[in-house]
Amino acid sequence: LGRDGIVLFNPNASLTKEEEKQISEQFKDWILPVGFDAIEVAKETDKEHYRWISHVKGQEVSIPVLLTNDAHSVEDLAKEDRVTYIKMTSTCFSNLKQALQFPDTRIRFPGDVPKPPSPRILGMEIIAGDDKGFFKKIQIAFSDNLTCLIGPRGSGKSAIIEALRYVFGFNRTLDQIEQHGADLQKK
Structure with missing residues (x-):
């Protein structure tokens, strides 16, 4: 995998852990300098494959990961497992851009959100x-x-x-x- 290239492999072939790591590292070295604002993934478990932290041009770089919600109806928007929670002071585009710069503290998937504590008597x-x-x-x-x-x-x-x-x-x-x-x- 070079600067501009495609890697083809048989999807039925099994890769060794070393080959998987090599492809992952090469992909990371290619994608991080591009400067994406975020990457959209289909499943919550896919997040781990894209949460790299690396140094590009002397700066620490990581790409925020968002959960895709390809809603085809209004009802699809309410699916709890397809939501990405983004912490912002108010809902506007500039605050979204700012939240994407701090994904570790501002972006959560449904499985990451802590459950509210049970009511209790003080x-x-x-x-x-x-x-x-x-x-x-x-x-x-x-x-x-x-x-x-x-x-x-x-x-x-x-x-x-x-x-x-x-x-x-x-x-x-x-x-x-x-x-x-x-x-x-x-x-």
């Missing part, structure tokens, strides 16, 4: 409306991993759980009051 605060409440004012922080409620009998562990149930609408007592009315309170 903590809770209970304030008694009058002096008759068990907790006058209490703040409880919850751990990201595991929170244990430990204490002697009657210390309010179940009251904290019932408060959480109430917040999320799983308080069975409220449903029973709605069904049976004031009779439940007398029992």
Whole structure:
């Protein structure tokens, strides 16, 4: 593979790892100096074949890789596996050009995007409306991993759980009051 040339090989023939590496290196040496803004690939896994970093004319050069989306209908645009996420401050052509200059931090494929964290409870605060409440004012922080409620009998562990149930609408007592009315309170 020279500066201008074509390499032909039998697609059914198997190349050795050394031959694959040699072709890859020659292709890289040919394509990097051309100065492409980006390369479009058909599959997310093809990205690795084009993410080179090399030095051309004393500068570090890499070519951004984008996932092709040959949409033939509006519905095809919504396919999650055909999307390239590009981080820009606003959607305009100059910001796209700038994002292409920093592909490692600005361009992501669907498999690269971290999954959003699951919702979690950071903590809770209970304030008694009058002096008759068990907790006058209490703040409880919850751990990201595991929170244990430990204490002697009657210390309010179940009251904290019932408060959480109430917040999320799983308080069975409220449903029973709605069904049976004031009779439940007398029992």
